[in-house]
Amino acid sequence: MDIVIRAFFAFLFVVVVTRVIGRRELSSLEPFDLILLIVLGDLIQQGVTQSDYSFTGLVLAGGTFTVLTVAVSFLVFRFRRMRPLFEPEPLILVDDGKVIDRNLRRERLTTEELAAEARLQQIASLSEVRWAVLESSGRISFIPR
Amino acid sequence: MAELPDHLDLGRHRDVSFRGERVARWTVLGLLAAVAIVALLGVVGQTPRESSASVAAAELEVSSPKHVRGGLFFQGRFTVDAREPIENATLLLAPGWLENLNINTIEPAPAEEASRDGDLALSFGPLDPGERLVVYMQFQVNPTNVGRRSADVGLYDGDTEIVTIDRTLTVLP
Numbered sequence: 001m002d003i004v005i006r007a008f009f010a011f012l013f014v015v016v017v018t019r020v021i022g023r024r025e026l027s028s029l030e031p032f033d034l035i036l037l038i039v040l041g042d043l044i045q046q047g048v049t050q051s052d053y054s055f056t057g058l059v060l061a062g063g064t065f066t067v068l069t070v071a072v073s074f075l076v077f078r079f080r081r082m083r084p085l086f087e088p089e090p091l092i093l094v095d096d097g098k099v100i101d102r103n104l105r106r107e108r109l110t111t112e113e114l115a116a117e118a119r120l121q122q123i124a125s126l127s128e129v130r131w132a133v134l135e136s137s138g139r140i141s142f143i144p145r
Numbered sequence: 146m147a148e149l150p151d152h153l154d155l156g157r158h159r160d161v162s163f164r165g166e167r168v169a170r171w172t173v174l175g176l177l178a179a180v181a182i183v184a185l186l187g188v189v190g191q192t193p194r195e196s197s198a199s200v201a202a203a204e205l206e207v208s209s210p211k212h213v214r215g216g217l218f219f220q221g222r223f224t225v226d227a228r229e230p231i232e233n234a235t236l237l238l239a240p241g242w243l244e245n246l247n248i249n250t251i252e253p254a255p256a257e258e259a260s261r262d263g264d265l266a267l268s269f270g271p272l273d274p275g276e277r278l279v280v281y282m283q284f285q286v287n288p289t290n291v292g293r294r295s296a297d298v299g300l301y302d303g304d305t306e307i308v309t310i311d312r313t314l315t316v317l318p
Contacts (some may be wrong), residue, residue: 002291004318006318019170020177051216090158100159
């Protein structure tokens with residue numbers, strides 16, 4: 001029973017932490033972000049299973065995480081108002097070639113990082129961009145003029 | 146010129162107010178930082194806390210954490226300074242010292258162990274005035290042992306109480 005309860009609270013903790021960390025860190029996987037995610041995963045595993053090395057423990061903890069993940073997905077699908085609790089809304093970063101600084105600041109993004117993302121999509125200059133949108137997943141969509 | 150992409154709204158996705166989200170984010174970050182600071186102060190476990198009690202016949206001191214967490218190793222140190230002759234120095238430990246804790250070792254080993262009304266009685270024999278008895282116990286916490294329990298420690302001369310220290314042991318999840 002304890003392992004299911006620990007898994008439940010660990011899941012809630014992960015939801016809160018991932019919302020606080022921000023979508024860019026979770027999607028960009030720069031070296032430091034990658035280390036953060038690996039360390040977090042290891043710490044969460046230890047906190048949930050503790051000294052339980054059994055297959056039963058794996059099924060209980062893994063099953064709880066799976067059920068909660070599907071439950072959250074269903075809640076977000078069924079009740080749209082709950083979506084912001086679990087997934088951030090898309091955020092417009094560039095409107096008609098003009099960078100929206102306050103939205104960039106909110107996501108701790110610099111113009112240079114945004115330009116680098118644009119170059120990855122064969123866009124040489126942000127002035128060529130009609131819309132740039134930071135999606136819920138953390139990826140940036142560029143729609144050219 | 147491209148129109149606003151489908152399912153996007155300028156009010157919700159460009160000119161959105163971040164005040165609520167900012168407050169929530171900083172509140173959560175503040176809470177996480179507060180937990181870390183509280184942990185640095187030793188509130189959430191493993192830091193030894195000393196308790197002592199003294200009477201004419203002897204002084205008893207206990208050094209052990211009052212808060213521990215599942216899986217942690219910790220030490221309990223029990224020091225008895227005899228001021229009067231004690232025929233059979235006996236430490237009486239409340240069930241909180243035993244319930245769902247692994248006792249890895251007791252040094253020195255007691256001459257006699259017994260259960261006394263649910264408490265554990267460890268007898269170490271006679272002590273002369275000025276003599277000191279130091280007992281070390283090493284524990285490991287069972288992860289399922291969450292809660293607060295009495296961890297009183299009594300010093301007895303055989304069955305006669307000399308002094309008792311009231312303590313609790315809280316096991317955090």
